[in-house]
Amino acid sequence: MTERIRVLLVPGRGKPFPEHWSVRWEAENPEFHWAPEPPGPPYLPDERVADLDAALRASDEPAVLVAHSAGCLTVAFWAQEHSGPVRAALMVTPPFLERPDVTWTPLPFRTVVAASRDDPHSTFEQAADTARQWGAEVFDAGAVGHLDSKTGFGPWPAGERLVKALIAGAPVTG
Template sequence: MTLLFADGWFGPEPGDWQSVWLDRYPGSKRFVQDDWDSPVREDWVARLDEAIAEAADPPVLVAHSLGCLTVLHWLAAGGDRPVRGALFVTPPDVEENPEPALAGFAPIPRLRLPFPAVVAASANDRWMTPARARYFAGVWGAGFADIGLVGHLTGAHGPWPEGEKLVAPLLREDGSGIEKRKAPELT
């Protein structure tokens, strides 16, 4: 089974949890963006599409931060390559927390995911509140996991073994163990 890592703005950090997982899961891959610092949605989506096309089997996408929105925009643009599932880790709310460099990733797509997924949200992430993360999980039909007080879950957090428990059901042949959500009202 392939884990395909979609990193966020500024790219991977040395020793981050994605790098640890990359070593731990044989056949996994991290694809590289042409420009990590000045993201262009269409370019990022194109790199994701290429990486999925190159995967030997339908991958489980492990997306962090802006990588989450890249996956969503790929789907919104008609991305239809087979994907087994996705773990969305601390997606950024580019609508409520506008950042000029990320303006091309707004608005956040509101669509139903065609594969099982989990949204992992931090209780103290400056980029998205837990309420908004729970709302988007519902809109996308994804499970929701409160991962505690871990900020934006950057490389400083090391291996993140708790996250491996979230990706495990996605690696199952049938994707079982993921509870899909109805979209709650956002207050």
């Protein structure tokens, strides 16, 4: 019998457009669920962390988290204060956080950061440094902007392969 893995999509600060890869994944995969449902702005970190914690505690089944943009910060803040059945996380284009009062620590689960070469919210080097602080692997997504609808994503086959690898516990390849 195969272990069931939940995939929880952790949204950024805005409500993604219908063609966004995360919206498509949720619609096409019954095991993918929002945690929390994308509310749109404003981004209230404490509320998002509490919502993510509630979604994780709703089941003992292991989860793979797929976070985009500010959702990556939600996952990192959650992991600093909570624990739960998280097997792995895919952190997609995390924004650079310019707050000297925030110090990241390694995340207690396997983490892959998909970093863009031309993200307007973080340089590749900043994303790689954040990944290092989180103890994460870096996946070079190329010049893909912020990996959102504005930059043409839509479908994101490389991301689908990353999620499948994390679910299977397999190595991540380009």
